[in-house]
Amino acid sequence: MKIRSFAIRNTKEIIRDPITIAFGLGFPTIMLLLLTLIQSNVPVELFVIDKLTPGVAVFGLSFISLFSGVVIAKDRTTSFMLRLFTSPMTAKDFILGYTLPLLPLSLLQITFCFLISIMLGLEVTTRILMSIIVLMPAALLYIAIGLLCGSVFTDKQVGGICGALLTNLAAWLSGTWFDLSLVGKTFSTIANMLPFSHAVSAGRLALAGQYSGLVTDLVWVSSYAIAMLILAAIVFTKKMHSDA
Numbered sequence: 001m002k003i004r005s006f007a008i009r010n011t012k013e014i015i016r017d018p019i020t021i022a023f024g025l026g027f028p029t030i031m032l033l034l035l036t037l038i039q040s041n042v043p044v045e046l047f048v049i050d051k052l053t054p055g056v057a058v059f060g061l062s063f064i065s066l067f068s069g070v071v072i073a074k075d076r077t078t079s080f081m082l083r084l085f086t087s088p089m090t091a092k093d094f095i096l097g098y099t100l101p102l103l104p105l106s107l108l109q110i111t112f113c114f115l116i117s118i119m120l121g122l123e124v125t126t127r128i129l130m131s132i133i134v135l136m137p138a139a140l141l142y143i144a145i146g147l148l149c150g151s152v153f154t155d156k157q158v159g160g161i162c163g164a165l166l167t168n169l170a171a172w173l174s175g176t177w178f179d180l181s182l183v184g185k186t187f188s189t190i191a192n193m194l195p196f197s198h199a200v201s202a203g204r205l206a207l208a209g210q211y212s213g214l215v216t217d218l219v220w221v222s223s224y225a226i227a228m229l230i231l232a233a234i235v236f237t238k239k240m241h242s243d244a
Contacts, residue, residue, distance in 0.1 A: 006089065006097030013071060014101055020067055024109055028060035029116050036120045047177075053117040054203025055176030057110045057135055058196065061142040062167045064106050068146030069158035072098055076239065077154070091237035095229060099143055106139030107132070131206040134214060137221045138199035144228030151236040174200045195224040 014021070035047040035056075089097075110132050118124055145166065149158050171177065174196035180188040191197050202217035 003093050003096050003100070006093065007100040010071065010098055011101040014067075014105060017067075020063075021105065024060065024063035024067065024105075025112050027063065028056050028109070028113050031056050031059070032113065032116050032120060049117055049120055049122045050207055051204060052176075053114060053122055054131055054135065054207055055174060055200045057113040057203060058138055058174055058199045059167075059170050059176055060109055060113060061106060061135075061139055062162065062170045064102060064109065064139065065142040065146035065149070065166055066159065066162040067105070068098060068102050068143050069150035069153075069162045070146075070155045072147055072150030072236075073153060073155040073158045076150070091233045094236060095147060095233045098147055099140070099229070102143045103136070103139065106143065107136065110135050110139065127207050127209050130211075131203050134202045134206040134218065135199065137218060137225050138195070138202075141195055141199070141221055141225035141228060144225055144232055148228055148232040148235060151232055151239055169194075170196050173197060176200055195221045 032052065035052055036049060039045070039047040039049075039052075114122070114128050114132060118128075122128070146158075146162055149161050153161060173180075173191040173194055175191070180191045180197060198217040198220035202214055202221060205211070205213050205217065
């Protein structure tokens with residue numbers, strides 16, 4: 001009941017900020033439209049829609065990190081959070097209370113991205129649904145990153161870290177725009193040690209119906225997501241004690 005009540009409150013906070021939601025839905029849409037237009041005017045396959053869509057969907061999740069980080073960072077500076085510190089809620093309750101409302105928002109963003117891609121020529125198959133499901137661990141990862149940043153930094157600092165740094169990391173290290181091996185072995189090795197490229201790869205494999213290759217990528221992404229959630233809970237607990 002504690003988590004449910006807190007999650008409902010956070011859902012209301014999310015609904016009160018429609019501009020952020022619109023931006024999170026609109027920016028990936030613009031990217032899809034722009035890159036599809038570029039593809040239609042070049043003689044080589046640079047941004048094929050079935051390869052591009054999962055990558056843009058993962059890239060768009062960086063805005064979920066920004067959103068989750070700003071929400072928790074703002075709450076930490078208000079009297080509302082100070083009152084909650086006196087309640088029987090634990091750090092786990094707080095983290096789950098912030099996470100649960102953001103999962104449907106992430107699902108909405110991913111699904112919207114695929115709907116736009118269908119309008120741009122993506123073939124409608126049941127594999128789209130599988131790709132959306134496969135990308136949800138990536139959504140959890142981005143939520144956890146945002147919660148971790150929001151537990152440490154102010155809302156303005158979160159804007160710089162999740163809005164600029166994470167967005168660029170997701171763009172350059174995910175393999176969304178180019179084959180990572182083209183940059184060199186060292187770069188691709190480093191990128192493949194991080195979860196971003198594995199999230200994109202899992203979405204692409206699911207969309208192509210190549211399910212046998214999904215396990216490794218999902219393990220990478222899920223492991224990072226769980227580790228980030230645990231770390232966010234630990235850091236938030238320390239902040240609770242220091243701020244109380």
